[in-house]
Amino acid sequence: MGSLHEGHLSLIRRALETCERVVASIFVNPAQFGPNEDFAAYPRNETADADLLSVAGCDLLYAPSAADIYPPGFSTTLTVAGVSAALEGEARPGHFAGVATVVAKLLIQAAPDVAVFGEKDYQQLQVIRRLVADLDLPVTIIGAPTARAPDGLALSSRNAYLSELEREVAGRLNGVLAQLAADVRAGQAVAPAEERACAALLAAGFDAVDYVQARGAEDLARLGPGPLAAPARVLAAARIGRTRLIDNLAV
Amino acid sequence: MGSLHEGHLSLIRRALETCERVVASIFVNPAQFGPNEDFAAYPRNETADADLLSVAGCDLLYAPSAADIYPPGFSTTLTVAGVSAALEGEARPGHFAGVATVVAKLLIQAAPDVAVFGEKDYQQLQVIRRLVADLDLPVTIIGAPTARAPDGLALSSRNAYLSELEREVAGRLNGVLAQLAADVRAGQAVAPAEERACAALLAAGFDAVDYVQARGAEDLARLGPGPLAAPARVLAAARIGRTRLIDNLAV
Numbered sequence: 001m002g003s004l005h006e007g008h009l010s011l012i013r014r015a016l017e018t019c020e021r022v023v024a025s026i027f028v029n030p031a032q033f034g035p036n037e038d039f040a041a042y043p044r045n046e047t048a049d050a051d052l053l054s055v056a057g058c059d060l061l062y063a064p065s066a067a068d069i070y071p072p073g074f075s076t077t078l079t080v081a082g083v084s085a086a087l088e089g090e091a092r093p094g095h096f097a098g099v100a101t102v103v104a105k106l107l108i109q110a111a112p113d114v115a116v117f118g119e120k121d122y123q124q125l126q127v128i129r130r131l132v133a134d135l136d137l138p139v140t141i142i143g144a145p146t147a148r149a150p151d152g153l154a155l156s157s158r159n160a161y162l163s164e165l166e167r168e169v170a171g172r173l174n175g176v177l178a179q180l181a182a183d184v185r186a187g188q189a190v191a192p193a194e195e196r197a198c199a200a201l202l203a204a205g206f207d208a209v210d211y212v213q214a215r216g217a218e219d220l221a222r223l224g225p226g227p228l229a230a231p232a233r234v235l236a237a238a239r240i241g242r243t244r245l246i247d248n249l250a251v
Numbered sequence: 252m253g254s255l256h257e258g259h260l261s262l263i264r265r266a267l268e269t270c271e272r273v274v275a276s277i278f279v280n281p282a283q284f285g286p287n288e289d290f291a292a293y294p295r296n297e298t299a300d301a302d303l304l305s306v307a308g309c310d311l312l313y314a315p316s317a318a319d320i321y322p323p324g325f326s327t328t329l330t331v332a333g334v335s336a337a338l339e340g341e342a343r344p345g346h347f348a349g350v351a352t353v354v355a356k357l358l359i360q361a362a363p364d365v366a367v368f369g370e371k372d373y374q375q376l377q378v379i380r381r382l383v384a385d386l387d388l389p390v391t392i393i394g395a396p397t398a399r400a401p402d403g404l405a406l407s408s409r410n411a412y413l414s415e416l417e418r419e420v421a422g423r424l425n426g427v428l429a430q431l432a433a434d435v436r437a438g439q440a441v442a443p444a445e446e447r448a449c450a451a452l453l454a455a456g457f458d459a460v461d462y463v464q465a466r467g468a469e470d471l472a473r474l475g476p477g478p479l480a481a482p483a484r485v486l487a488a489a490r491i492g493r494t495r496l497i498d499n500l501a502v
Contacts, residue, residue, distance in 0.1 A: 073470070075333040076351075076385035081326040100327075108359075109387050134327035136360050219324070 003043035007147035032098030169205035210237035254294035254408035258398035283349030420456035461488035
């Protein structure tokens with residue numbers, strides 16, 4: 001979606017490790033914003049973005065207009081059940097249908113051998129893995145690790161919204177998630193650990209917590225009781241003022 | 252969906268006019284049948300189908316199982332708004348989502364240059380044209396004319412359900428549609444012409460009429476008053492006993 005930072009550029013470098021040529025898309029996709037979300041205000045900086053991509057070694061920038069992607073009469077929606085239902089899917093109705101539809105279009109248009117998505121949007125990554133498998137799209141999806149500031153804050157274009165004070169609070173999200181991951185890894189009961197993490201976020205200065213949960217890493221289903229049977233992931237979304245931040249870590 | 256007749260074989264011949272190699276799929280798609288429809292009873296005849304395709308010059312038959320198309324965990328649905336809402340979409344909720352999802356998969360799997368669909372399922376053809384445009388699938392869709400029995404009955408695998416008496420009634424559907432098309436072409440008011448067509452079907456021996464309507468040929472929207480501004484199409488679905496037949500004609 002542009003307004004590029006080091007996290008995006010790390011995706012270009014990851015792609016260059018595997019591929020001879022790399023194309024990046026920049027598209028602030030109206031279909032994945034809800035009516036009360038920040039579509040109009042979302043930071044845009046196309047000229048600087050193009051320079052950053054060029055320096056990082058990206059061969060081609062594809063920056064379509066909304067009318068290129070959704071011409072008059074456009075009527076198709078792709079929905080992915082299951083993996084997109086909870087967490088961001090619950091907090092942002094229609095968000096993943098918007099993501100899935102545009103990503104399917106971009107993958108069909110560009111027909112890449114490999115596509116790199118950041119783990120920062122972990123649920124999005126799993127939705128994309130699912131739709132690529134379900135539609136038999138001939139592309140290998142690679143998840144790339146989240147780029148972080150020194151205090152652990154996941155890099156995000158939305159961090160630009162934060163005041164200095166808010167930025168300090170934001171840096172505590174990662175530590176709370178790391179504690180939750182450690183608790184789950186140690187075999188502690190999941191629900192109380194999640195409650196402790198939620199309380200810790202509010203104590204750290206977050207104004208609201210949309211969710212902070214441990215879930216199956218592949219299908220994002222709730223964890224059953226007892227020892228972990230498969231890889232798990234901890235994920236959170238929390239608000240400071242009008243800014244909503246998400247993050248996640250492997251358990 | 253197999254149980255092939257001359258209508259299907261005409262699609263193979265149409266493809267051979269344009270293409271060097273032709274692949275046909277046979278898949279009775281559970282996702283496009285409603286809970287009270289004839290999925291289990293739908294006529295299947297794969298050995299005879301393979302022979303017919305071979306004689307017609309088809310190079311490859313792709314006959315996947317339901318588990319090939321929908322493996323465990325499959326979660327993706329493609330919906331096409333607008334063109335799939337009325338007519339069959341109203342009579343058969345979920346039908347076109349099932350069609351669109353499987354057709355997108357088949358087109359992505361086979362990656363043909365050209366795909367031929369029969370005008371017999373005219374609304375399906377328009378849904379497929381829409382989804383191919385919307386997803387930017389690199390395939391040219393060709394609509395092929397409906398193959399008919401000497402009395403005008405559109406060939407259909409479901410005609411096998413008809414008793415001798417029902418078969419005679421079925422043959423009158425095409426004539427009623429031709430009269431409606433002539434009325435609309437002549438500039439007669441659409442709604443009364445549709446009502447006359449409905450009454451004519453019931454008088455001809457049909458037990459129920461799901462719809463008999465004139466609509467825009469591309470978007471299948473209702474026709475406005477006054478002279479036709481764009482190509483139109485007449486479409487009908489009617490029942491004899493437990494058999495449901497559809498047909499359509501250009502205006």
